[in-house]
Amino acid sequence: MRAEWIFSLYEEIxxxxxxxxxxxxxxxxxxxxxSHLVKQWGLRNIGYVDSxxxxxxxLFHESSPLLPIRVYGGYKGxxxxxxxxxxxxxxxxxxxxLSSFLVxxxxxxxxxRLFLLGGxxxxxxxxxxxxxTYAASIDPEALKYARSKGIDPIxxxxxxxxxxxxxxxxxxxxxxxxxxxxxxxxxxxxxxASASTLQAFSKLTGKDVDVKQLIEQEEEIRLxxxxxxxxxxxxxxxxxxxxxxxxxxxxx
Amino acid sequence: xxxxxxxxxxxxxxxxxxxxxxxxxxxxxxxxxxxxPEEKTVVPLYEVRRESDKIIVWADLAGxxxxxxxxxxxxxxxxxIEALFSKPFKLExxxxxREGLQRYKLEIPLPExxxxxxxxxxxxxxxxxxxxPLKVERFKIKVE
Numbered sequence: 001m002r003a004e005w006i007f008s009l010y011e012e013i014x015x016x017x018x019x020x021x022x023x024x025x026x027x028x029x030x031x032x033x034x035s036h037l038v039k040q041w042g043l044r045n046i047g048y049v050d051s052x053x054x055x056x057x058x059l060f061h062e063s064s065p066l067l068p069i070r071v072y073g074g075y076k077g078x079x080x081x082x083x084x085x086x087x088x089x090x091x092x093x094x095x096x097x098l099s100s101f102l103v104x105x106x107x108x109x110x111x112x113r114l115f116l117l118g119g120x121x122x123x124x125x126x127x128x129x130x131x132x133t134y135a136a137s138i139d140p141e142a143l144k145y146a147r148s149k150g151i152d153p154i155x156x157x158x159x160x161x162x163x164x165x166x167x168x169x170x171x172x173x174x175x176x177x178x179x180x181x182x183x184x185x186x187x188x189x190x191x192x193a194s195a196s197t198l199q200a201f202s203k204l205t206g207k208d209v210d211v212k213q214l215i216e217q218e219e220e221i222r223l224x225x226x227x228x229x230x231x232x233x234x235x236x237x238x239x240x241x242x243x244x245x246x247x248x249x250x251x252x
Numbered sequence: 253x254x255x256x257x258x259x260x261x262x263x264x265x266x267x268x269x270x271x272x273x274x275x276x277x278x279x280x281x282x283x284x285x286x287x288x289p290e291e292k293t294v295v296p297l298y299e300v301r302r303e304s305d306k307i308i309v310w311a312d313l314a315g316x317x318x319x320x321x322x323x324x325x326x327x328x329x330x331x332x333i334e335a336l337f338s339k340p341f342k343l344e345x346x347x348x349x350r351e352g353l354q355r356y357k358l359e360i361p362l363p364e365x366x367x368x369x370x371x372x373x374x375x376x377x378x379x380x381x382x383x384x385p386l387k388v389e390r391f392k393i394k395v396e
Contacts, residue, residue, distance in 0.1 A: 062345075126310075126376060126377065126379055126381065186299075187297055187299060188297050188312045188314075188379070218377075219314040219315055219377075219378045220314070220315070222312060222314035222378065223314040223315045223341055223353075224343070226294075226296070226297050226312065226314070229297060230297065
């Protein structure tokens with residue numbers, strides 16, 4: 001039986017020309033990036049996504065309740081920006097449902113460009129000063145544009161996890177989506193990688209994002225998010241991430 | 253000494269011991285919230301990779317700036333890591349962090365064949381890397 005998913009908004013919104021998604025995955029690159037973006041751009045909490053498939057938790061910030069998967073929105077220049085941010089790891093059994101739900105909801109809302117901010121784990125991250133960000137998309141034009149802005153596409157191999165499923169659903173439903181994946185630690189929160197994805201996002205949208213604070217507070221953020229990283233690592237088992245280090249049979 | 257006197261003394265001593273234990277337990281319970289060192293200690297995020305001739309351990313010691321505050325030792329067949337934060341880590345409003353965090357502590361079991369003299373440890377960007385070479389006997393086998 002499919003669990004019920006809710007996309008609830010506290011107010012009417014225009015069709016968003018930009019949508020940014022940050023979900024927990026390797027290095028927590030996505031949620032660190034969206035959390036920073038929301039603060040930087042002064043976006044407001046305008047709703048939430050919820051389902052019985054996610055852990056039964058609620059957050060409190062300055063004594064006010066917050067749902068774990070939140071929707072933020074606001075104008076940046078002439079564009080209405082929608083951000084979907086999660087403070088809980090998505091359980092493997094919820095990945096398919098959430099991906100198709102998000103894609104169908106964003107199609108209904110007549111969303112413009114969709115960006116998935118995340119990471120791609122590399123072994124030698126400790127010796128990489130500035131992580132490189134790669135683009136993955138179902139749309140050749142989006143990849144061409146990324147390349148023109150100096151962001152190389154992922155050439156070969158698998159992508160696993162929640163973003164892979166969103167890309168699949170977007171492909172089936174013709175939603176314009178681009179994943180920006182920065183080289184990152186596998187199992188340590190990686191604000192440096194989040195800064196790299198945001199810089200790539202900024203290049204592609206032409207909108208400024210100041211990432212100085214992310215770089216300066218890197219260790220503090222790692223320390224704060226260590227428990228969420230642990231929960232995310234537990235949830236990542238069986239989500240297809242292990243395929244990212246596999247050569248597909250198509251090379252035979 | 254008569255038997256009944258000896259039994260009485262034994263009973264008294266038992267009662268003294270029970271009272272002493274009870275006081276010790278009460279004292280520990282009352283003082284624990286003030287002086288419980290383990291509450292201020294966390295296990296760091298870590299990763300262990302075993303290769304054919306070495307083991308590499310990485311531990312995220314975010315918040316530890318000074319390498320002099322990192323203690324790495326091998327005791328028996330256990331790798332022990334202890335590190336002190338540069339300043340105690342507290343987050344306003346989080347009840348479970350009321351005591352603040354002060355140190356990391358991690359213990360990892362090791363195999364017998366480690367090369368103790370060649371272990372290297374480095375701290376970079378708050379991440380501790382420990383390389384533990386293994387003594388490996390090598391034989392070359394002729395392929396026919």
